[in-house]
Amino acid sequence: MTSSLVSKKSGEFRSGFVSVIGRPNAGKSTLLNHLLGQKVLIMSDKPQTTRNRIQCILTEERGQIIFLDTPGIHKPKHKLGEYMVGAAKESMREVDMILYMVDLSSDYGPGEEFIIEMLKQTQTPCVLVLNKVDLLSKEQLMRKIQQFSALAEFKAIVPISAKTGENTDELLNVIFGHLSKGPMYYPEDEVTDQPERFIMAELVREKVLQLMRDEVPHSIAVVVEEVTEKKTLVKVRALIVVERDSQKGIIIGAGGKQLKEIGSLARKDIEALLGSPVFLELWVKVKKDWRNRVDSLRNYGYGKERGE
Numbered sequence: 001m002t003s004s005l006v007s008k009k010s011g012e013f014r015s016g017f018v019s020v021i022g023r024p025n026a027g028k029s030t031l032l033n034h035l036l037g038q039k040v041l042i043m044s045d046k047p048q049t050t051r052n053r054i055q056c057i058l059t060e061e062r063g064q065i066i067f068l069d070t071p072g073i074h075k076p077k078h079k080l081g082e083y084m085v086g087a088a089k090e091s092m093r094e095v096d097m098i099l100y101m102v103d104l105s106s107d108y109g110p111g112e113e114f115i116i117e118m119l120k121q122t123q124t125p126c127v128l129v130l131n132k133v134d135l136l137s138k139e140q141l142m143r144k145i146q147q148f149s150a151l152a153e154f155k156a157i158v159p160i161s162a163k164t165g166e167n168t169d170e171l172l173n174v175i176f177g178h179l180s181k182g183p184m185y186y187p188e189d190e191v192t193d194q195p196e197r198f199i200m201a202e203l204v205r206e207k208v209l210q211l212m213r214d215e216v217p218h219s220i221a222v223v224v225e226e227v228t229e230k231k232t233l234v235k236v237r238a239l240i241v242v243e244r245d246s247q248k249g250i251i252i253g254a255g256g257k258q259l260k261e262i263g264s265l266a267r268k269d270i271e272a273l274l275g276s277p278v279f280l281e282l283w284v285k286v287k288k289d290w291r292n293r294v295d296s297l298r299n300y301g302y303g304k305e306r307g308e
């Protein structure tokens with residue numbers, strides 16, 4: 001911590017924990033990557049991309065916000081889904097504020113009703129964040145604001161575009177305005193509580209999400225098994241886990257072409273993360289029905305072994 005930053009913070013530094021919730025594909029990860037100014041969370045046009053509760057740390061002269069990015073709230077179909085929804089619900093407890101993100105391009109339905117009922121049962125202050133405002137007219141936006149205002153009590157309603165960054169500065173002003181004076185919980189140069197291995201595994205999983213057909217992405221897990229620092233590069237060995245032999249064949253592709261494409265794209269992001277040349281080695285393994293096996297969930301990072 002620099003002395004100049006300390007002097008500017010004296011007596012006025014605000015801090016707190018903010019849970020970011022919403023339905024799958026609401027834009028939570030896109031928003032947090034924009035606010036942090038770098039890619040920490042993976043993004044995909046497929047729902048339920050985020051599986052773990054991940055802390056993202058934003059530090060400014062006026063304070064520090066620890067965002068808890070959560071899995072999209074949905075009706076779970078397997079034990080992994082139950083874990084994901086449980087992580088999202090847990091994140092609403094013992095935080096200073098909740099950001100409830102809504103995708104304005106989606107219709108209001110049972111998913112939003114379920115979240116609204118959850119919010120009614122908590123005493124934690126909540127800010128409604130209406131995402132993709134760039135897709136609506138002013139009249140359509142006003143109708144949405146009126147609709148949600150009647151459903152629950154929000155400390156503020158902030159329309160934004162997570163993709164373009166529109167009005168995200170105002171969102172930060174609102175958050176800091178509702179936080180109390182407090183300490184710096186993390187060093188100012190830290191942007192996540194997750195280890196590099198976790199982020200590297202997520203970057204590989206992101207590329208599978210981007211390149212694969214719909215039936216494959218949610219059946220995979222990625223584990224970084226080995227990281228070795230050489231003189232001129234970092235060697236990373238990662239395992240892609242699938243549930244069926246047919247999925248393994250799809251990911252590898254004819255002549256290994258698909259797996260090479262996944263590796264090439266992931267390697268570029270991992271090199272940006274580590275600031276070093278990377279040799280990325282990918283393997284694919286079949287673990288039948290792993291999403292419904294408690295031991296597999298824990299082995300692949302979804303459970304109490306991660307401190308959640």
